[in-house]
Amino acid sequence: MRKIPFFIPVFISLLFAFSCSNKYKNLDTDYSDADYEDSFLTDYFGESSFGVENPKANTIRYEDYQATRTVYTDLINTKLELKPDWSKSYLYGKATITAKPHFYPSDSLILDAKGMTINSVAIGGKLLTYTYKNDFLKITLDKTYTRNESYTIVIDYVAKPNERVTEGGSAITSDKGLYFINPENEENGYMPQIWTQGETESNSVWFPTIDSPNSKTAQEVYLTVDKKYKTLSNGKLMSSTENSDGTRTDYWKQEKAHSTYLFMIAIGEFAVTQDFYTKKDGTKIPVDYYVEPEWNDQAKAIFGKTPKMIEFFSNLLGVDYQWDKYHQIVVREYVSGAMENTGAVVFGDFVYKTDRELADKTDESVIAHELFHHWFGDLVTAESWSNLPLNESFANYSQYLWDEHEYGKDVAQYNMEDEVESYFNAGGFHNLIWFDYKHRDDLFDAHSYNKGGAILHQLRAYLGDDAFFAGLNLYLTSHAYKTVEYNDLRIAFEAICGEDLNWYFNEWFLGEGHPDMSITFNYNYEKTKVNLTFAQHKTWQTFVIPMVVKYIDDAGEHIQKFKITDTTQTFSLDLKGKLKTIIIDPDKTLLGYYIFTSTPEFWLNQFNASDNYLSKKEAINGYLTTVTDKKLVKDFVTKALKDPFYGTQIAVLDELNYLAYSKELSDYVDIQIIENIAKNGTQFEVRKSALGLVMGSSIPDVQKIQLLDDITAKEQSYAVLASILEHYLELAPDQAPTIIEEFSKKHASSDINFQVALYYIQNRIPNKIDFFKNLYENGTNREKWDALIYYGYYSFSSNLTDLKNYVNVVDEVYTSTGRYKTHLTSIMVDVTQELQRQEKSLENQIKTDKTNRQEKQELLNQIKDVRMAYDAFLKKYDINIEE
Numbered sequence: 001m002r003k004i005p006f007f008i009p010v011f012i013s014l015l016f017a018f019s020c021s022n023k024y025k026n027l028d029t030d031y032s033d034a035d036y037e038d039s040f041l042t043d044y045f046g047e048s049s050f051g052v053e054n055p056k057a058n059t060i061r062y063e064d065y066q067a068t069r070t071v072y073t074d075l076i077n078t079k080l081e082l083k084p085d086w087s088k089s090y091l092y093g094k095a096t097i098t099a100k101p102h103f104y105p106s107d108s109l110i111l112d113a114k115g116m117t118i119n120s121v122a123i124g125g126k127l128l129t130y131t132y133k134n135d136f137l138k139i140t141l142d143k144t145y146t147r148n149e150s151y152t153i154v155i156d157y158v159a160k161p162n163e164r165v166t167e168g169g170s171a172i173t174s175d176k177g178l179y180f181i182n183p184e185n186e187e188n189g190y191m192p193q194i195w196t197q198g199e200t201e202s203n204s205v206w207f208p209t210i211d212s213p214n215s216k217t218a219q220e221v222y223l224t225v226d227k228k229y230k231t232l233s234n235g236k237l238m239s240s241t242e243n244s245d246g247t248r249t250d251y252w253k254q255e256k257a258h259s260t261y262l263f264m265i266a267i268g269e270f271a272v273t274q275d276f277y278t279k280k281d282g283t284k285i286p287v288d289y290y291v292e293p294e295w296n297d298q299a300k301a302i303f304g305k306t307p308k309m310i311e312f313f314s315n316l317l318g319v320d321y322q323w324d325k326y327h328q329i330v331v332r333e334y335v336s337g338a339m340e341n342t343g344a345v346v347f348g349d350f351v352y353k354t355d356r357e358l359a360d361k362t363d364e365s366v367i368a369h370e371l372f373h374h375w376f377g378d379l380v381t382a383e384s385w386s387n388l389p390l391n392e393s394f395a396n397y398s399q400y401l402w403d404e405h406e407y408g409k410d411v412a413q414y415n416m417e418d419e420v421e422s423y424f425n426a427g428g429f430h431n432l433i434w435f436d437y438k439h440r441d442d443l444f445d446a447h448s449y450n451k452g453g454a455i456l457h458q459l460r461a462y463l464g465d466d467a468f469f470a471g472l473n474l475y476l477t478s479h480a481y482k483t484v485e486y487n488d489l490r491i492a493f494e495a496i497c498g499e500d501l502n503w504y505f506n507e508w509f510l511g512e513g514h515p516d517m518s519i520t521f522n523y524n525y526e527k528t529k530v531n532l533t534f535a536q537h538k539t540w541q542t543f544v545i546p547m548v549v550k551y552i553d554d555a556g557e558h559i560q561k562f563k564i565t566d567t568t569q570t571f572s573l574d575l576k577g578k579l580k581t582i583i584i585d586p587d588k589t590l591l592g593y594y595i596f597t598s599t600p601e602f603w604l605n606q607f608n609a610s611d612n613y614l615s616k617k618e619a620i621n622g623y624l625t626t627v628t629d630k631k632l633v634k635d636f637v638t639k640a641l642k643d644p645f646y647g648t649q650i651a652v653l654d655e656l657n658y659l660a661y662s663k664e665l666s667d668y669v670d671i672q673i674i675e676n677i678a679k680n681g682t683q684f685e686v687r688k689s690a691l692g693l694v695m696g697s698s699i700p701d702v703q704k705i706q707l708l709d710d711i712t713a714k715e716q717s718y719a720v721l722a723s724i725l726e727h728y729l730e731l732a733p734d735q736a737p738t739i740i741e742e743f744s745k746k747h748a749s750s751d752i753n754f755q756v757a758l759y760y761i762q763n764r765i766p767n768k769i770d771f772f773k774n775l776y777e778n779g780t781n782r783e784k785w786d787a788l789i790y791y792g793y794y795s796f797s798s799n800l801t802d803l804k805n806y807v808n809v810v811d812e813v814y815t816s817t818g819r820y821k822t823h824l825t826s827i828m829v830d831v832t833q834e835l836q837r838q839e840k841s842l843e844n845q846i847k848t849d850k851t852n853r854q855e856k857q858e859l860l861n862q863i864k865d866v867r868m869a870y871d872a873f874l875k876k877y878d879i880n881i882e883e
Helices: 010-014 036-045 293-303 306-317 355-360 364-372 389-407 409-426 447-463 465-478 486-497 502-508 600-609 613-624 630-640 646-659 671-680 684-695 701-712 718-731 733-746 750-762 769-778 781-796 800-816 821-848 853-876
Strands: 073-085 090-101 106-112 116-123 130-133 136-145 151-159 178-181 193-196 216-226 230-233 236-242 247-259 265-268 271-273 276-278 284-286 289-291 327-330 344-347 380-382 482-484 516-523 529-536 545-553 556-564 568-574 579-584 593-596
Touching: 073 106, 090 106, 116 130, 116 136, 136 151, 216 230, 216 265, 230 247, 271 293, 276 306, 289 293, 293 355, 306 364, 306 389, 306 465, 344 364, 355 718, 364 389, 380 389, 389 409, 389 447, 389 486, 409 447, 409 613, 409 646, 447 465, 447 486, 447 502, 447 545, 465 486, 482 486, 486 502, 516 579, 529 545, 529 579, 545 568, 545 600, 556 568, 579 593, 579 600, 600 613, 600 630, 613 630, 613 646, 630 646, 646 671, 646 684, 671 684, 671 701, 684 701, 684 718, 701 718, 718 733, 718 750, 733 750, 750 769, 750 781, 769 781, 781 800, 781 821, 800 821, 800 853, 821 853
Parallel strands: 073 216, 289 327, 327 344, 380 482, 516 593
Antiparallel strands: 073 090, 090 151, 106 136, 116 151, 130 136, 178 193, 193 265, 216 247, 230 265, 236 247, 271 289, 276 284, 516 529, 529 568, 545 556, 545 579
C-alpha cells in the first residue's frame, strides 16, 4: 500500500490564528448483541496468552497488546463465482472454500463476512447449520476434522457494500471493501467501474474468508459481466467465455497462495495496453496497463518503465519475480494512493498525467513501491499488522533503490530527504513494530513507511551492500509464500553477517525515536591527534550508533569507523600534518539529528571533498551560516551554483533566501546568475526556487515583469507557470482578471487552478463560489480533497448562503474520508465559533443601539440559521467545539 501525502499550503493555517486448545466448541451459546463478537471469538478460540518480546513490554498493558491472530484453520483454495448488480450495487457470489484445521481437531469454521446476506452454506450438497452475526459467519461442519483432512464448503451470498456503516483512516480512507463507481452512468467525467480495496481487513465485505494477513490461500475467480466490460483479478486469465444472455465469464486463477487482503477484482470499459517482462529463462511475463480509453495513448508514458523495474529488482534481490503477471489499473475515487494486490496493482487517478505534467513529476516512486511489495508483502508477508513495516519499510526503500539505479545517488538522496523529513515532522513517535496500537489503520504512518525505509538504508550502510542484499535473499527464499515477524528478518541478516544484531533491532524496530546529537572537536595544530566528542541529548534512549568519520590531512583522506555506546564519548583520530576537514557520516546514512560544530575552512573543504548531495548541502549550510565576509560568501555561492546537480543548487538558493531576507541579494550573488537559472535550470524545482529569489529582490518591478515575460514564453512546467502567475498577480493586481483568464486558457492545469483559488481566498475576491465548486467537483480524487479545503475557506470569507451550502457538501463526504477529516473538522469548528461571536455581537448591538434594528435582526436571524446548521453537523459527528 502506498499512501499519497497531501499538502495544505501554509496560508491555510495562517488564515485563523491466545493459548492453543485441543477442545472444539459447539454453537449453542446464546450471544447478546453487545458482546457477541468478543464472546463469539473467546468461545471459539479460548483465552489468549502470549509473551511480549518488546523490551518495553512492561509498559504495554495486557489488554492493549495486539497479538497475531491465532491460526485455527488453514485455507487451501478459495473459488469465487461472482456477478455484479450495478443498479443495486450488489455482488452476487458463490464461494467454494477448501480448508482444513491448522493443528487441533475442529467441527467448526469461523469466517469474516461483513454486511452480507448469507443464503446458504453447504458441504457435499448437504446444508450446514451456521450462525451469522456482527460480521462473523460461524459454521458447524458435518463432522470433526483433523489436520490431515480437508473439506470444501459452498457459501451462497450477496455482498451489499453500500448498506454497511463504514469507517476510514488517514491512509486508507474507507473500509467499504467493494466500490461501485458511477454505476448508473449518471455522472459526467468518467465511466462506471467496480473495484475492490482489501487492506487492511475489508475483502471480507465481498467474499467470506479469514480476513487476516497470516491467512494465505490459492484463488480462483469467475467474473460474469456484460460483454463490453474488461475485468481484472489476480493470477492468469485462464478463459473468457461468452454466454447466451449477452454476458461473458472471465476465469482468473492464482495458483500460488497469497494473503486474503491481496485479493482483488476490477470491472469497467478499460482500454488495455499490453507490455511484458522477459525473465532470464526467456519466459515472457505479461505486464498490462488498464486505463480509461482517453488515457490509452498515455499509458506507456505513465507505466512504461515497469518491465525495467522488474528486471532491476529481480537481479538486485537474486529472486526473480514470482507471479504470473504484473498488471496495473487506474481507478476513480480510489480510497488510498495505490495497492499491491498480487499481480494486479490498483492506482488512484493521480497517476493520470500528460507529458507536460510528467516532465515535472512522474509517479515512478509509487510504481516501484507497489512492485517491490511483490517480494516484501506478497511473497513474504507480515504475519500481523504490528509487523506491517516488514511490508511497507521495504516498499518505501525501493524508491531509493530505483532512484539510485536509474538516476544516481544524488537524486536518490534528494528524494529520500523528503521522506525522512516527513517522519521528523509527523511526531507521535512510537515503536516501529507497534504492539499496542489503537487501530490497525494507525500503522500506515510515517514510521512504517518513512522511518522504516531510512533504517533499512542505515542498516545497509552498516552491513555493506553484499551482506545486506545476501540477507534479503536469504529472508525471501527461506520464507517464500509464508508469513513472518520482525525476528525472521534479524535472523536472516545474522546468518549472513555472523553478528548478533539484537542491539540494532531493539533500538530501531522495538524502540522509538532517533538520536539527537551534538558533535565537537578539539584540535591543536602542533599535535598529531584530533579529539571528537559525541554527546547524545537523551530524548528517548542512549543509542548505539555505528559512526563513520572521514577526515582529510596532508596525507590525504582517511576513514574511521567506531560504535558510539555512551551518552557522551570522545574518540581520537591520528593525523599526518595539517587537518583540513572532518566529515561526519560522509555518505549521510544515519537517521537522526547530528549537529557538528565546525569551522568555515573545514566546511569549505568538506564541500570540495564531498561526492554526494547531502554532504554538500551540509557544507553549504555550515559555510554560509558561519562566514560573514560578503566577498567570501559571493565567491562560494558562485562556485556552488555551478554544481551540476539541481538539488545542490536549490540548497544554495534556500540559504540565499535567509541571507537576503533583510539585506540586498546582490551583496551575496550576481543576480544575473540567478536569473539564468530561473530561465534555464535543468529541473523545474530549481527554476521555481531561483525565480522566487529574484522576485523577492529589490530589482525594479519592470525588470521583474520582463523576466516573467521571458520565462513564460518558453516555460513548460505547470508548477513553474503557477509560480509565475502568483508573481504576476503580486506585481500587477489591477490586471488580475485578465492575467488569470489568459493563464487559465493557455496553461489549463490543476497547478494554475489552485494558484487562482489561493489568490481568490487571500484577496477575498467576491462571487467566485462557482469556481470553487468546479474545482472540487472536477478534480481527481486527490485534488478533490485539497479543493474541498480551499472551498471551505473561501466560503468562510464569502457570504452566509455559501457558508450554509458548504456544510451540506462537507456532510456528504465527511464519513468517507479519514485523510482530511482533521482539516475539515477544524474548518467547521472555526466557522461555528466565528458565527457564535458574530451572533453575540449583534445581540448586544440590538440591545444597546436602536438604529437599524430591523436590518440587524434580519442579519441576526440569518446568522443563527447558518450557525444552527453547523451546530447540527458538530452534534451529528460528536465534535466538541472546546477541543
